Amino acid sequence: MLFDVSTAVTEQLHDELFIEKGISVSVLRLDRIHPVISGNKLFKLHYFLEEAIRSAHRTIVTFGGAYSNHLAATAYACGALGLKSIGIVRGEESATLSHTLLQCRKDGMQLKFISRTAYAAAATSPSLPGEHGECLVIPEGGYHPMGARGAALIMNLVDTSHTHICTALGTATTLAGLALHAKPHQQLIGIPVVKEMNDLDERIKELTGFTTMPAAVECWTGYHFGGYAKKNEALIHFINQCWQQYRLPLDFVYTAKMFYAVTDQAKKNHFPPGSRILCLHTGGLQGNGSLPPNTLAF
Ligand SMILES: *Cc1c(COP(=O)(O)O)cnc(C)c1O
Numbered sequence: 049m050l051f052d053v054s055t056a057v058t059e060q061l062h063d064e065l066f067i068e069k070g071i072s073v074s075v076l077r078l079d080r081i082h083p084v085i086s087g088n089k090l091f092k093l094h095y096f097l098e099e100a101i102r103s104a105h106r107t108i109v110t111f112g113g114a115y116s117n118h119l120a121a122t123a124y125a126c127g128a129l130g131l132k133s134i135g136i137v138r139g140e141e142s143a144t145l146s147h148t149l150l151q152c153r154k155d156g157m158q159l160k161f162i163s164r165t166a167y168a169a170a171a172t173s174p175s176l177p178g179e180h181g182e183c184l185v186i187p188e189g190g191y192h193p194m195g196a197r198g199a200a201l202i203m204n205l206v207d208t209s210h211t212h213i214c215t216a217l218g219t220a221t222t223l224a225g226l227a228l229h230a231k232p233h234q235q236l237i238g239i240p241v242v243k244e245m246n247d248l249d250e251r252i253k254e255l256t257g258f259t260t261m262p263a264a265v266e267c268w269t270g271y272h273f274g275g276y277a278k279k280n281e282a283l284i285h286f287i288n289q290c291w292q293q294y295r296l297p298l299d300f301v302y303t304a305k306m307f308y309a310v311t312d313q314a315k316k317n318h319f320p321p322g323s324r325i326l327c328l329h330t331g332g333l334q335g336n337g338s339l340p341p342n343t344l345a346f
Pocket of ligand 1: 217
């Protein structure tokens, strides 16, 4: 790895509910790698960064919204590795930049703002828009087979005794990566944080090169709380409860929805007794900075 990932430990959570159901629930703390380049983003970027270092393409171009964990991670990683980075940001530049974009600038990222329409066309196209010249383009969220291969490196940190591995789903690149390296007895569960995730099969196939959807991949819709970055009081309460009970800091966009789903499904007896469940803490805590002060207990 290009960064030290030894702080990404697995912690078991102690809870009456899990004891009662005869299951063990642990969290792989990818968020502990680094406050900004934390979680799954570092892994998804891995092979792009290696490629940029190896080749003459020292400038990385990528895409994101005003609170994008992916932009934040890319800016930081490029800064630390001596690579130039350009962030194409969705929407017009506002008078006050988000805390995320300010941090991107501090890390040396050049920001370019484009209209939402132009963004939609550019962000998911892997082909290089001419105006960027000699650059390595990373699609939004690292959605690319190379991003999935990087995410597969997360499995090097996963003990083979785990029977279920759960992760939040945005572009599904992380889940695809897990599918590349999972053992046959490991069930993979993705929890979409967006309302419309109707093309998961196509995504997994495109990202992995598999011709059929792996049987071990499962998707739990119904935990998006109204859509991307939407939240309600129950979710905020849940985050604060997890902090008080386990000292586990969750982000409201991704990991809180994932862990809420796992807890809910544990209550509903989804996991057979003896299950050893691993939840990926995919990071993203910088995103909590968009919440009003004192919303969270940490
Ligand atoms: C980006 C992100 C995800 C989603 O990952 P995908 O590979 O796009 O599915 C999950 N959790 C966090 C914290 C993220 O920032």
